[in-house]
Amino acid sequence: xxxxxxxxxxxRRKADITRREAVKVAGVTTAAVAMAAGFPRIxxxxxxxxxVQYGVIGTGGRGQYHLKHFKSVDGGKCVAICDIxxxxxxxxxxxxxxxxxxxxxxxxxLGRKDIDAVVIATPLYTHFPITRDALLAGKHTFCEKSLVxxxxxxxxxxxxxxxxxxxxxxxxxxxxxxxxxxxAKQMVEKGMxxxxxxxxxxxxxxxxxxxRKNNWRLDKTKSGGLTAELASHQVDVADWMFGHHPxxxxxxxxxxxxxxxxxxxxxxxxIFRYPxxxxxxxxxxxxxxxxxxxxxxxxxxxxxxMGTQGTIEITVGTDNEPALGLWFYEPGPKVETAGKTKExxxxxxxxxxSTGRGGRALPILxxxxxxxxxxxxxxxxxxxxxxxxxxxxxxxxxxTRNPVDIQLDAFLNSVRTGKRPLADLEVGLADSTAVILxxxxxxxxxxxxxxxxNKMGKKA
Ligand SMILES: NC(=O)c1ccc[n+]([C@@H]2O[C@H](COP(=O)([O-])OP(=O)(O)OC[C@H]3O[C@@H](n4cnc5c(N)ncnc54)[C@H](O)[C@@H]3O)[C@@H](O)[C@H]2O)c1
Numbered sequence: 001x002x003x004x005x006x007x008x009x010x011x012r013r014k015a016d017i018t019r020r021e022a023v024k025v026a027g028v029t030t031a032a033v034a035m036a037a038g039f040p041r042i043x044x045x046x047x048x049x050x051x052v053q054y055g056v057i058g059t060g061g062r063g064q065y066h067l068k069h070f071k072s073v074d075g076g077k078c079v080a081i082c083d084i085x086x087x088x089x090x091x092x093x094x095x096x097x098x099x100x101x102x103x104x105x106x107x108x109x110l111g112r113k114d115i116d117a118v119v120i121a122t123p124l125y126t127h128f129p130i131t132r133d134a135l136l137a138g139k140h141t142f143c144e145k146s147l148v149x150x151x152x153x154x155x156x157x158x159x160x161x162x163x164x165x166x167x168x169x170x171x172x173x174x175x176x177x178x179x180x181x182x183x184a185k186q187m188v189e190k191g192m193x194x195x196x197x198x199x200x201x202x203x204x205x206x207x208x209x210x211x212r213k214n215n216w217r218l219d220k221t222k223s224g225g226l227t228a229e230l231a232s233h234q235v236d237v238a239d240w241m242f243g244h245h246p247x248x249x250x251x252x253x254x255x256x257x258x259x260x261x262x263x264x265x266x267x268x269x270x271i272f273r274y275p276x277x278x279x280x281x282x283x284x285x286x287x288x289x290x291x292x293x294x295x296x297x298x299x300x301x302x303x304x305x306m307g308t309q310g311t312i313e314i315t316v317g318t319d320n321e322p323a324l325g326l327w328f329y330e331p332g333p334k335v336e337t338a339g340k341t342k343e344x345x346x347x348x349x350x351x352x353x354s355t356g357r358g359g360r361a362l363p364i365l366x367x368x369x370x371x372x373x374x375x376x377x378x379x380x381x382x383x384x385x386x387x388x389x390x391x392x393x394x395x396x397x398x399x400t401r402n403p404v405d406i407q408l409d410a411f412l413n414s415v416r417t418g419k420r421p422l423a424d425l426e427v428g429l430a431d432s433t434a435v436i437l438x439x440x441x442x443x444x445x446x447x448x449x450x451x452x453x454n455k456m457g458k459k460a
Pocket of ligand 1: 085124
């Protein structure tokens with residue numbers, strides 16, 4: 001075997017400078033630097049098909065959910081979990097596969113050489129320091145949304161992650177992994193709903209978060225409120241469907257109904273403007289959870305993607321409800337023919353799949369229901385039968401897998417193969433930027449331009 005040699009001094013210097021600069025931007029504490037110095041610069045990327053050994057940091061609501069869902073994902077082994085709270089650590093152990101070690105200090109978990117990857121599901125204000133330390137420790141990292149909390153963290157994490165291209169950085173925006181949303185994106189790309197000019201999204205609750213002491217979500221110094229916790233998912237959908245990031249945002253938020261000591265808004269209304277004039281209109285309120293989609297059959301959250309030739313209504317599933325995706329084609333303009341008013345045929349693409357008149361909903365067809373030349377007679381007949389039942393409302397198409405399982409599976413796969421995640425660093429940072437600037441727009445009552453982020457959080 002060739003003898004291991006130290007890297008040349010020039011590359012060592014480069015690595016040191018990179019780390020020094022990252023640390024400067026990050027404002028990292030001396031203790032964290034000392035800790036990071038003891039860690040390998042880059043975690044060994046394991047061979048394809050090997051088991052990925054992971055740890056979960058933060059075993060509150062979301063961490064427990066991930067641990068439960070990891071049970072349906074092959075190719076991983078939970079080696080350790082961590083939480084500062086005894087009760088949640090215990091609950092985490094109850095959900096976790098593989099009987100992992102339980103620790104209270106995340107640095108202890110990051111110090112373990114048998115851990116390749118970490119999942120971070122802690123409160124927003126801790127995302128950056130823990131993600132930073134995980135990357136410095138050489139771990140592949142999955143961090144929940146919203147990825148970071150402050151403008152300086154956007155810049156620092158970009159630098160840290162880009163300096164470590166072999167380490168996976170994924171963010172918990174699971175709609176990117178949903179078959180329904182991916183199909184909607186394909187429909188948009190194929191022009192099936194014309195030019196997409198508007199997205200309306202809402203996540204309304206009643207009564208929303210209830211005040212409890214030490215609830216980080218209600219404390220503005222620790223949380224981005226409704227914008228970070230809820231809107232972040234849906235702004236990401238708008239960015240994805242438009243294929244752009246916003247140009248500016250305006251908004252109105254208030255603590256108008258829950259005057260219980262919280263410092264985050266209990267209702268927000270936002271408008272994001274995109275470069276070609278497209279708008280994303282957003283509502284999150286905590287006094288009514290009616291959803292003006294799906295004929296009022298669901299509550300709380302969903303998105304309406306509006307094009308010149310059609311509309312898609314879409315929402316993710318919950319543990320109790322399936323994901324839904326409906327397609328409406330746009331009734332054509334009224335034309336006068338021989339004294340009679342008729343509706344001009346709608347988009348030619350719409351007539352391909354449509355069976356009804358304008359305004360009637362058709363379910364979005366997932367890949368498993370698309371008929372192709374490869375299908376045998378029986379398979380074709382089954383698909384046509386299913387589609388007929390969908391069109392009659394007797395059956396609804398269902399995703400074969402929960403997008404959370406798919407995103408965790410994809411994370412482990414990226415760790416094995418180096419494949420870039422669908423919800424990668426830039427998707428996460430764009431999303432966090434939208435959250436930070438939307439909150440600023442509401443706080444300062446002004447139009448906030450997205451290029452302002454470039455100057456924010458940087459020393460003059
Ligand atoms: N993608 C989604 O759909 C989704 C859904 C829910 C929550 N989340 C995100 O997950 C994150 C956690 O939310 P939650 O609902 O689980 O919150 P939670 O308050 O229920 O849990 C957070 C846990 O982190 C622990 N913690 C705090 N600081 C820690 C530290 N330094 N080291 C170790 N553990 C620490 C807390 O003790 C708590 O148990 C948030 O960022 C939230 O936005 C995402």
